[in-house]
Amino acid sequence: MTQPSNDPGNERGENPAADVDLPTQYQPANVEGRLYERWVSAGYFTADPARNPAAPAYSIVIPPPNVTGSLHMGHALDHSIQDTLVRRRRMQGHEVAWIPGMDHAGIATQNVVERELAKEGLSRHDLGREAFVERVWQWKGESGGRILGQMRRLGDSVDWTREAFTMDEPRARAVRTIFKRLFDDGLIYRAERIINWCPRCLTALSDIEVEHYDREGELVSIRYSDEIVVATTRAETMLGDTAVAVHPDDERYRHLVGTTVELPLTGRRIPVVADEHVDPGFGTGCVKVTPAHDPNDFEIGRRHDLPTLSVMDERGVITAHGPFQGMDRFEARPAVVAALREDGRIVKEVRPYEHAVGHCQRCSTVVEPRVSLQWFVKVEPLAKAAGDAVRDGRVAIHPPEMAPRYFEWVDNMHDWCISRQLWWGHRIPVWYGPDGETVCPGPDDEPLAGWTQDTDVLDTWFSSALWPFSTLGWPDADAADLKRFYPTSVLVTGYDILFFWVARMMMFGLYAMDGVQPFHTIALHGMVRDQHGKKMSKSFGNVVDPLDWIDRYGADATRFTLLRGANPGGDVPVAEDWAQGSRNFCNKLWNATRFAMINGAHVRGGLPAEVSTVDAWILSRLQQVVADVDGHLESFDFAKACETLYHFAWDEVCDWYVELAKVQLADERAGATQRVLGEVLDKLLRLLHPVIPFVTEELWTSLTGEETIIRAAWPAADPAREDKAAELTVESLQRLVTEVRRFRADQGLKPGQKVAAALEWSDSPLRGHEEGVRALLRLTPPEDGFSATASLPVEGVVVRLDTAGTIDVAAERKRLEKDLAAARKEVEQTSKKLANEAFMAKAPDAVVAKNRGRLAQAEADIARLEAQLAALPAA
């Protein structure tokens, strides 16, 4: 592509078209790959902490996608937001670091690879731990490469020289370091506790890895004695009951506390205990207590020193001696009820019962509470600090309505179970000696001979929680990146992982960095949904692959569609139609710039000292748009920023300014117009670049001849360019043109058809715009034989048209009478309002003024319409 602005011979726009050879349609495929490669090889995305110490730092760590997957629309949204933020900051002169990377995604990844193995008829145990982990690494290489390719397609301006992985050596060292510190501070401990257990994955899960769904079950009421009836939805657990509990103040049962009852089917006698946890108002007020298989019962058991009797193994198979031994838990449940029924008195009632059941987030198996020896983080002091950092304003949550969710979680967090009985992950850095000693060595210590390492790995979120500082060189406190870029500026992510990830980064960031928060702002966005607001899911068949859109509409259109829907905190609906609309918008910009370049637009030198009213108007609007867009981006309101730019570019620049500029380009104002046109497109493309980087780069470099828009300065609003008078004039001109167009359309005059007209300007401020008006309305000057068959008085101008006798008087009269009635109603209502004393006394001046203006406008409309009616020829 050539760059006409480099040619000094074009100053006045003499035949510059020969220099421009942009195709008439924007073809993203011809542009995106080429530009991205150039950007990366030029090092535009590479941060340099030493480059310019005076420049403010701006940093974002990307929420690392799971290596298991591929990027979906949610990622595309998340990345588009971050890219918009960092590209704007680069233009503002910040030193920007946007750190990319991926998450090893413990269970999720292990499950995927195990499924692959299963296709070969193998289990991980056939390979052994070492070979299995090797296999996962191999798979990670393939899958991860695909994700990185997707990020390039989206245009992510990430710093590839800083790419990180939650399980690479720098991150592993960070994990060992913080584990050691927490361990030494007594904030990590090992204990036998009841935890969530997945009988399929065969591992412990944290609370948030359990999803609760309502399920139809049965509530079985079982008579343990004449006086004691208990209810349960998990009948099989009664085999492990070691007590019955009642509320201490419950008069009905007080006399039974301290006695024992016989547990049906087992012959065991179990005590009746009094415990505050029991709600005397629920059911019978008696609760069976199964410490080995229920978290509440576990606590009751601890308070009353009850035995913990496990009746199930790690796969959910009954181990209790007797007829149920060897049965799966779901098989045992009806079997136990049936056995109880053999004595007709025991089962008092069975009724359908809907209740929430916990499922494994990764495989949807029903989770089983299970007592086992696990590692935990003592969260209380950490969570307190994480809550305080938001409470005292060091960290802002955006939008603020999300803050209650955050507090709800950090203020009620249970200790975090961090050990997983998996092979893929950071192995717990604790070693056991031959005599049972436990040691957590330093991060760089050699293993002790004869000692063995704990076989469990850490919850995947443990390493993710370190991400904002492990990616910046921590634990090396002197790391240049850490000093320059921590705390990170903003954390951008979906509200769905506020708990999983954000709160944990807060806890660990504040802890590891001596109270300094990991980010200044948490910017939460919603979920991408389909055009009916439905969640995208494979089962609905409504999943859209971002790559598909990028292929068909371009990365810019994909990004624009997402950002245009990104109202703060709201979910983002997307649809094919909207992607097409975005593609069309990119094409519109393409053609507007093409028009400008064909006509010699340029950005050389300052703006002309004298500009036309039309130029003054567009420059005034431009500076307002700069201010508005800047404000919207500052407050993460991407939807408004996009809307503002869309309407300015299309409705004002293309539909009006370009059309009016055509007239100016043909007369002595050409030179100034070329410069103003260049100015408008220059600023507009810069404002749009963070959102749609490819097309703006391609157009802007062509227009200006500069190397890259990435390093162009972010536009600043210039209040001195505000020109309300010019705006009013152009608005008046727009009303005039629209009214005459309406008349033309109503009268069936074809848009292309030239119509002769005489214009009577009297003293209208539009007097100087006759040429523009004629061009927009396709009006030719009156010639011999001109005969005005229609007269339109509007905006202080009388337009006399020679419609060659085609005028439909009846239709026009009807139309005008309708408008007249509306205007009269307006006058009536507004006058009434202005006559209202209370209104005049209490309404703000601006509102009164607005109503006066409204009244004046309506009165003017009446005059105009009456004049138009009077001017109509008799039918």
Add this chain to the structure above:
RNA sequence: GGGCGCGUAGCUCAGGGGUAGAGCACCCGCCUUACAAGCGGGUGGCCGCAGGUUCGAAACCUGCCGCGCCCACCA
């Protein structure tokens, strides 16, 4: 059971005390020399229901009705 939020044009959503907005869809007419991925014109809404506050309510308050999400150890 707690928390947050939402019901505005056919669809998706803005707006937020001063007489309703956008995109898409729809209707009519146009290949008008940047763009048919385009241009011009137009139709369409008692802003969920009922009360209240106010000179004025789609907006604020109360109560209903309907919907969504998050959290939760009532067996």
